[in-house]
Amino acid sequence: MANATQTTATDGSAAAAVRHEFDAKARSQTSIILGRFVRHRLAMVSLGVLVLLALVSIVVPFFLPYSFADASSGGYLPPSSRHLLGTDQIGHDTLAQLLRGTQFSLAIAFTVAISSTVVGVLVGAVAGYLRGFIDNSLMRLVDLFLIVPQIAVVALLVHALAPSWYVVAGVLAIFSWMQIARITRGEALSLSAREFVEASRAAGAGTWHIVFKHLIPNMIGTITVNATLSVSTAVLTEAALSFIGLGVQLPDTSLGLIVQDNYTQVLLRPWLFWGPFLAIVLISVTISFIGDGLRDAFDPRQTKVRA
Template sequence: MTDTEAAGSAGTQLPPTEREFTVRQRTQTQLVLRRFLRHRAAMVSLVVFVLILLWAFIGPHLWHYSYQKYTPDNSQPPSGKHPFGTNASGYDAYAQVMRGTQTSLKIAILIALGSTFVGAIWGAVAGFYRGFVDSLMMRIADLVLTLPLFAIALVISSRSGGSWYWIAAVIAGLTWAYVARVVRATVLSLREKEFVEAAKALGASDARIIFRHLLPNALGPIIVNATVLVATGILTETALSFVGFGVQPPDTSLGLLVSQAQTAVDTRPWLFYIPGAFIIAIALTINFIGDGLRDAFDPRQQRVRQ
């Protein structure tokens, strides 16, 4: 190769700073996952939340004390034998906090699942049909939204005997309307898209369009609202248990543990602050996970540089 040819060949190569970035189209799932993984607060919160789940549901099977078992160590501060101390009756607080966390999480997750299931279908049907059907269904949802959540849950829970699944069902029955309104707004936008018109032209039934096309495309707002409902559920359950209308002994929950320890804040503070710290930790991690999911499902971000 001559010097002229070598110079020409070298001249065609652009420096790294001037090369064009390669942009590769990814699937929506890949985009969502990539953006979520890059959200540091959400990822840290997800790890913490998973560890709390494992600790609450697997820990009781590995711990040598039961939350219902008396010990001779009454009112002991945290130690190697009792990491969270004991109460005046000799119950191991570590075992009780594990059980309380498990019960509170079961209630919160059941609330989120029940509210999301009912609210998503209700909102999708209302948004798809519009007109009279939409008006009637959303007026019912508005009526549910006007009901005082805590007062109604308190009255009904007081008649349920303190069963955690009844408490979850009552709260879910009063919170589904929040999801319904969000899903309806999303479906009103989606129903005008070309893929819905194409499905109608091909003879797809209304049920198929709603469940096969509209709801999957509204999955982002649905998942984000489900995470918010987990935090809402655990805080509502905590409030009910704190005033004595939530979970009842011999079972326990984080709210009930805080309620039982409120008179011992000065003498045995570990009984009050430790379950309270778990309530705060769960609510915060769920909120950060919800923020990460909201950002990950942001439709304005369609392509990611390679």
């Protein structure tokens, strides 16, 4: 009995030591990845600019004398101390509109990126792990969504539904998960043949346990980079939809809608056009640089696999 108790205690200590070693390696790997990203100056500057832009769009409107919906001033007023960027044709304060449009455009972009990434990762990981009929069925579904003329269908759905920012975000998310699903499927196919996955399967672990415990953690670099790029794509897609009049509609606003309302004034009143246009470019460029930094930080040649 004493020997059995001693053996059990020894096994427990060994298991605890293994867990401690794994946790230490995981923390070390996280520190290495974070260190690489912090050393990527362009990515850090871009992150700072993006955070600053988001904070300004949220905080500054509380200090403006006009809200984005107020139309009490005259139309096409030039920039002044009361209206720093002038007013549009209706009499809206252009700065208030620009800040509100930035809020909505960022909200749409991050909603699309997060929701499409979650769906795509789950579909791809399950397809790659289970293979066979499930894999074929899910990949045919992906192919079906890919061959659909996405912009046309998104425009029709947004037009048929209430054209609010969350409807635009939801519809865009429906047609934005396929690429990440294909990428994660390929990663899952490779990882599912690894020894630690085979051992977990032999021990009786279920599909979802293996997916969340072993597959997704080892794809976190790929997932993060692609999610970042999805934000940039969503910003540009929303701007394109709003520009052709099939995105966010009044009384809401977005950067694309502001550009659409004022592009004819680019020569006569350039401040009405260049503000939202440059905001779209700035968001897209900063997110792209952040994605580059994350890609370098998660360099697979230097990242160890977590089992």
